[in-house]
Amino acid sequence: MIKGLFRISPGFEDVMPAEYKELVTTGPYGREVGVSDLGTFKELIEEHPLCAGCAESLALRLILASLPNPEDTVIVGSTGCSSLAFSQVAVHNIHSLFGNQNAVATGLKRALRLRFPDKVKDVLVIAGDGATVDIGLDMVMQSWFRRELITTIMLDNEVYANTGGQESGMSPQGAVLNMAPLGKKFPKVALPEIAREAGCVYVATISPDLPRRLGKVVRRAILVAREIGPSYVQIFCPCPTNFKFRSAEVLQKIRERQKEGTFQVREYVSPEAEAYLAGLEGAKQREEQ
Amino acid sequence: MTTQQVVAPEYLFFEAERERQFMTGSEAVAEAVKRANIDMAISYPITPQSESMHLVGDLYAKGYLKEYFRGESEFAVMAAVAGAAMGGVRVFTATGGPGTLRAFEMFPTWAGARLPIVCAFLTRAVNAPLSIQPDTLEMAFMLDTGILMFHAENAQDLYDMVLKAFVVAEQTDVHIPVGVFADGFFVTHTREQVAVAPADLKLPPYNPYYAPVPVMDMENVPVRQMRDPFVMKSNFISYAAHASWQQEILAAQERARKHVRRYLGDLLDTEHAEAPVLVMAAGTAVSQSREAVAAARREGLEVGLVKLKSLRPFPREEVRVLARQARALIVPEFNRVGWLSREIKSVVEDTTKVIDGPRVFGGMTMPPELILAQIRRCYA
Numbered sequence: 001m002i003k004g005l006f007r008i009s010p011g012f013e014d015v016m017p018a019e020y021k022e023l024v025t026t027g028p029y030g031r032e033v034g035v036s037d038l039g040t041f042k043e044l045i046e047e048h049p050l051c052a053g054c055a056e057s058l059a060l061r062l063i064l065a066s067l068p069n070p071e072d073t074v075i076v077g078s079t080g081c082s083s084l085a086f087s088q089v090a091v092h093n094i095h096s097l098f099g100n101q102n103a104v105a106t107g108l109k110r111a112l113r114l115r116f117p118d119k120v121k122d123v124l125v126i127a128g129d130g131a132t133v134d135i136g137l138d139m140v141m142q143s144w145f146r147r148e149l150i151t152t153i154m155l156d157n158e159v160y161a162n163t164g165g166q167e168s169g170m171s172p173q174g175a176v177l178n179m180a181p182l183g184k185k186f187p188k189v190a191l192p193e194i195a196r197e198a199g200c201v202y203v204a205t206i207s208p209d210l211p212r213r214l215g216k217v218v219r220r221a222i223l224v225a226r227e228i229g230p231s232y233v234q235i236f237c238p239c240p241t242n243f244k245f246r247s248a249e250v251l252q253k254i255r256e257r258q259k260e261g262t263f264q265v266r267e268y269v270s271p272e273a274e275a276y277l278a279g280l281e282g283a284k285q286r287e288e289q
Numbered sequence: 290m291t292t293q294q295v296v297a298p299e300y301l302f303f304e305a306e307r308e309r310q311f312m313t314g315s316e317a318v319a320e321a322v323k324r325a326n327i328d329m330a331i332s333y334p335i336t337p338q339s340e341s342m343h344l345v346g347d348l349y350a351k352g353y354l355k356e357y358f359r360g361e362s363e364f365a366v367m368a369a370v371a372g373a374a375m376g377g378v379r380v381f382t383a384t385g386g387p388g389t390l391r392a393f394e395m396f397p398t399w400a401g402a403r404l405p406i407v408c409a410f411l412t413r414a415v416n417a418p419l420s421i422q423p424d425t426l427e428m429a430f431m432l433d434t435g436i437l438m439f440h441a442e443n444a445q446d447l448y449d450m451v452l453k454a455f456v457v458a459e460q461t462d463v464h465i466p467v468g469v470f471a472d473g474f475f476v477t478h479t480r481e482q483v484a485v486a487p488a489d490l491k492l493p494p495y496n497p498y499y500a501p502v503p504v505m506d507m508e509n510v511p512v513r514q515m516r517d518p519f520v521m522k523s524n525f526i527s528y529a530a531h532a533s534w535q536q537e538i539l540a541a542q543e544r545a546r547k548h549v550r551r552y553l554g555d556l557l558d559t560e561h562a563e564a565p566v567l568v569m570a571a572g573t574a575v576s577q578s579r580e581a582v583a584a585a586r587r588e589g590l591e592v593g594l595v596k597l598k599s600l601r602p603f604p605r606e607e608v609r610v611l612a613r614q615a616r617a618l619i620v621p622e623f624n625r626v627g628w629l630s631r632e633i634k635s636v637v638e639d640t641t642k643v644i645d646g647p648r649v650f651g652g653m654t655m656p657p658e659l660i661l662a663q664i665r666r667c668y669a
Binding site: 023095115142146 | 328329331355356358360362364366371372373375376377378380394395402503505506509510511512513514515517518519
């Protein structure tokens with residue numbers, strides 16, 4: 001974003017919505033803010049319509065607070081619960097169809113590299129488990145095979161939530177859901193392992209129960225995708241609405257699953273990505289000292 | 290690569306001296322692409338389209354395009370060109386037949402998102418049974434996707450229409466995709482003389498900030514901007530928003546008429562339009578009809594020819610006026626369903642004048658004798 005582009009034109013101060021004015025004055029553009037600074041700056045997401053206690057909405061807030069370059073980030077979403085929040089997000093974002101997010105992001109990223117060769121434009125895909133692992137898996141994996149410089153984030157709520165609770169490839173084995181009336185017959189798809197084999201240089205699984213770690217993971221995934229290769233982050237956000245537990249128990253649920261080993265926090269960094277991140281993070285530490 | 294000079298579209302189309310070259314339809318696509326100042330092309334193989342996108346790849350290798358790659362399927366390619374168009378670049382792709390249907394969900398999305406993508410559809414039969422042969426059935430499906438549709442009769446048309454399609458598509462008051470259709474094999478794999486502008490001239494670049502919708506580059510405000518937001522709440526305002534958006538795409542098609550007239554000459558061409566019997570056709574059916582009309586006129590039969598170049602927008606008024614003074618309209622087609630005769634019947638006042646056919650399909654050629662026999666029956 002050209003510096004100074006994002007401001008209120010003189011004479012329009014009184015007609016612009018309050019939240020937009022706040023974005024201009026205390027938004028995160030061009031500032032070094034992160035998860036730890038939440039509450040001190042205007043967040044990119046405003047009054048989303050997701051359910052009370054939705055872990056996805058919390059994950060989304062944390063992701064958006066962790067963008068290293070929000071003023072030059074474009075997000076591609078897909079159909080599903082998360083997409084309902086995107087009209088409330090203050091960076092340019094695209095909804096095209098269900099499942100084609102990584103193909104759209106491929107064209108977008110290459111277009112932005114052509115138009116802005118001297119500028120970093122981060123392209124981030126944020127989609128649900130159905131969009132990523134079922135209907136869109138082909139295009140997700142092909143973008144990794146081609147080593148597209150994009151970050152793919154899956155919000156794994158283990159179900160097609162927006163369409164009313166149907167089994168997805170990420171539902172736990174045995175889960176009784178719509179379209180799996182006798183329980184799901186196969187285990188969760190091992191997408192992190194697939195991502196690694198398919199060419200992602202950075203792969204992580206995380207949950208919103210660990211906000212700072214989530215922020216760091218998202219940041220790292222975006223940074224490596226600028227130069228080294230594609231990255232994949234899988235965020236565990238179980239759905240209270242469809243799995244029928246209390247809204248207030250979402251984080252507790254995540255901890256229980258972590259305890260029983262059905263959700264694990266993991267990180268894979270390729271040697272090249274490791275060296276790149278060490279360079280960046282080392283430089284930042286030296287700056288801070 | 291030749292160093293190219295940007296010239297006004299009007300100069301490139303109408304004033305620059307043209308050289309005649311002997312080439313296939315696929316080569317004509319590439320000659321148009323060479324002069325179209327395209328940023329990015331994305332390809333996926335399917336017969337009979339593949340050769341055209343091989344040649345576009347060669348142009349990329351020579352530096353005429355800035356970006357080119359093979360996608361993983363037609364659906365993914367059409368999604369990727371949508372992403373590229375939303376990122377503000379001029380894009381091109383091509384497909385045909387089963388590829389068109391594989392990608393189908395993307396076409397109304399292109400139109401709805403107001404993306405000025407140009408796609409060549411080099412038509413082919415649709416399964417099952419599988420066939421790679423020419424047939425224009427896929428065009429029946431495409432008529433209501435919201436995209437503009439031009440139908441090339443030959444390689445010359447294909448060259449002209451692909452090049453001109455960018456200029457029509459990118460008009461601020463249009464800004465919707467254009468499909469340039471040509472009958473596979475009959476046009477793509479046959480050679481003819483094609484008059485082309487000098488290769489050192491090209492169209493002006495696309496300026497995404499002239500678009501009626503925001504480009505997704507975080508370089509224009511407001512930044513709280515979604516392409517394309519949902520209008521799916523169960524309330525009247527949502528219904529009205531969706532309905533008015535759909536109407537706006539149709540309105541953009543209507544506004545395209547003046548640009549199509551300016552650049553393509555007109556939406557249709559006529560020969561002997563005053564004749565009481567008219568043969569109305571599009572694509573290579575026009576060539577076959579022209580032969581039949583010439584033969585009939587040698588026999589002293591009063592018959593004329595109408596070549597429809599633009600199917601979207603459809604030359605509604607033009608066809609209605611022509612039909613008014615004729616007593617029979619013969620509509621030869623290269624498909625089973627007869628989408629062109631349906632279109633014509635939907636606009637003429639007396640549908641009993643419309644003669645459905647002759648039709649061939651599944652890859653068959655259409656002997657002019659079939660059309661001639663129909664003309665003779667009109668005079669029997």
